[in-house]
Amino acid sequence: MRYLDTVMGIPMSIDIRDAGDHQVAAAEAFATMHQADAIFSPYRPDSELSRLNRAELTLATVGGLFTEVYKLASRFAAVSGGVFALQNPSGEWDLNGIVKGWAAQRAAQRLRDLGVANFCLNAGGDVVVAGNSEPGTAWNVGIRSPESAQQMLAVLALRDMAVATSATYERGEHILDGRTGRPGHGFLSVSVIAADLTTADVLATTVFAMGSEGPRWAAERYDCSILALTEGGAFIDAGDLRRWLVPAGRSLDAAGRVPSLYGN
Amino acid sequence: MLGKWKGTSLFLAIFVVMGATFGLRLYLAADQSAITTSLATAPGTTTATGAAAPPTQSSTTPTTPSAAPSTGSATSGSNAAAAAVTITGATESTRYGNVQVAVSFSGKTITGVSVLQVPNSNNYDQRVAQAVPPILQQEVIASQSTAVNTVSGGTYTSTGYLLSVQSAIDKLP
Numbered sequence: 001m002r003y004l005d006t007v008m009g010i011p012m013s014i015d016i017r018d019a020g021d022h023q024v025a026a027a028e029a030f031a032t033m034h035q036a037d038a039i040f041s042p043y044r045p046d047s048e049l050s051r052l053n054r055a056e057l058t059l060a061t062v063g064g065l066f067t068e069v070y071k072l073a074s075r076f077a078a079v080s081g082g083v084f085a086l087q088n089p090s091g092e093w094d095l096n097g098i099v100k101g102w103a104a105q106r107a108a109q110r111l112r113d114l115g116v117a118n119f120c121l122n123a124g125g126d127v128v129v130a131g132n133s134e135p136g137t138a139w140n141v142g143i144r145s146p147e148s149a150q151q152m153l154a155v156l157a158l159r160d161m162a163v164a165t166s167a168t169y170e171r172g173e174h175i176l177d178g179r180t181g182r183p184g185h186g187f188l189s190v191s192v193i194a195a196d197l198t199t200a201d202v203l204a205t206t207v208f209a210m211g212s213e214g215p216r217w218a219a220e221r222y223d224c225s226i227l228a229l230t231e232g233g234a235f236i237d238a239g240d241l242r243r244w245l246v247p248a249g250r251s252l253d254a255a256g257r258v259p260s261l262y263g264n
Numbered sequence: 265m266l267g268k269w270k271g272t273s274l275f276l277a278i279f280v281v282m283g284a285t286f287g288l289r290l291y292l293a294a295d296q297s298a299i300t301t302s303l304a305t306a307p308g309t310t311t312a313t314g315a316a317a318p319p320t321q322s323s324t325t326p327t328t329p330s331a332a333p334s335t336g337s338a339t340s341g342s343n344a345a346a347a348a349v350t351i352t353g354a355t356e357s358t359r360y361g362n363v364q365v366a367v368s369f370s371g372k373t374i375t376g377v378s379v380l381q382v383p384n385s386n387n388y389d390q391r392v393a394q395a396v397p398p399i400l401q402q403e404v405i406a407s408q409s410t411a412v413n414t415v416s417g418g419t420y421t422s423t424g425y426l427l428s429v430q431s432a433i434d435k436l437p
Contacts, residue, residue: 015414125417133413142412149417155410167418191416227404235401245403246410
């Protein structure tokens with residue numbers, strides 16, 4: 001069963017393949033993301049982030065969840081030499097680079113805690129999968145092509161993993177290099193596969209902002225795999241990407257599809 | 265830009281309406297929705313309707329938002345007096361292309377939103393297939409045609425979309 005909601009202005013879905021009705025679990029998972037939005041949204045005047053920016057709060061008086069995210073983000077900022085930044089060029093706190101991934105990861109953990117074993121959570125293109133899509137079968141997660149939402153750059157077979165993609169299509173915000181305050185360049189699309197979505201999301205943003213040296217930088221410091229598409233149209237990989245690609249050599253039908261995966 | 269987000273309760277009403285239109289319609293009307301049906305009955309089918317897919321189709325489900333207070337139920341005459349107008353929002357440019365919507369009103373009630381423009385990488389050609397293919401690249405390409413359960417992609421540009429909706433509302437007399 002597939003559950004849908006809009007959080008942070010972003011469409012999100014939870015596809016649960018466990019038997020039974022899991023509407024309550026899905027609602028609780030969405031609630032954790034709404035809670036994150038209430039704390040970290042730059043668009044809500046009453047969010048802790050907005051209040052921090054107005055100096056109504058300090059880092060000493062923000063809540064526990066804010067502190068948790070702040071500490072995580074600080075660590076990524078330090079390891080990336082400032083490419084991943086906690087403040088935007090005008091000096092305001094801006095944790096958008098980590099909040100969506102962190103919130104979706106937390107929602108996924110909530111589902112697990114509620115006993116849901118087989119699910120796929122998609123938070124506006126950032127994905128967490130758990131268990132199987134059907135008994136014995138991993139989740140096939142497509143990485144969309146910059147050209148079209150219907151076309152895949154690659155398809156990954158994943159269990160209990162997360163994928164995040166940063167790309168130059170559709171997104172209404174720049175992906176800035178925190179060192180320069182200017183948009184990163186070099187890639188059309190960067191996808192990072194990691195055990196948790198917080199890491200995958202931050203690294204996808206950071207690698208994109210960092211440019212050509214990004215994939216290797218990330219793979220050397222974090223347990224992750226990367227598939228990037230350069231502006232010149234070449235694939236770049238780092239880590240153990242091959243491990244996650246759906247196996248090659250399966251017989252395809254005339255349309256180039258794997259027949260057994262098509263139910264109709 | 266932030267000013268447009270702040271202090272506009274009507275805007276929040278639109279947000280709710282859109283949530284209802286896009287989310288609940290898919291979710292509650294699962295039996296009628298071709299998309300949801302295909303997802304439910306053929307989980308292996310290639311449907312890139314994941315969150316990355318922009319709502320290129322117009323959604324004109326009549327909605328009666330309980331928000332939009334003080335509408336004053338302008339019934340000066342018959343129901344037809346609740347003038348049906350469609351207002352085109354400003355084109356909001358994002359780094360990745362333009363976003364523009366048209367909003368239909370009956371009086372001050374929004375009855376539909378049509379997407380006129382969304383970013384589209386028209387200049388992207390078949391470079392992927394032309395790149396020098398090492399073995400890994402061939403494996404990547406070989407994986408492309410596999411059916412998917414979900415899609416990872418850059419976040420949909422809801423910001424530009426909502427700003428365009430907002431500008432259409434601002435033009436309402």
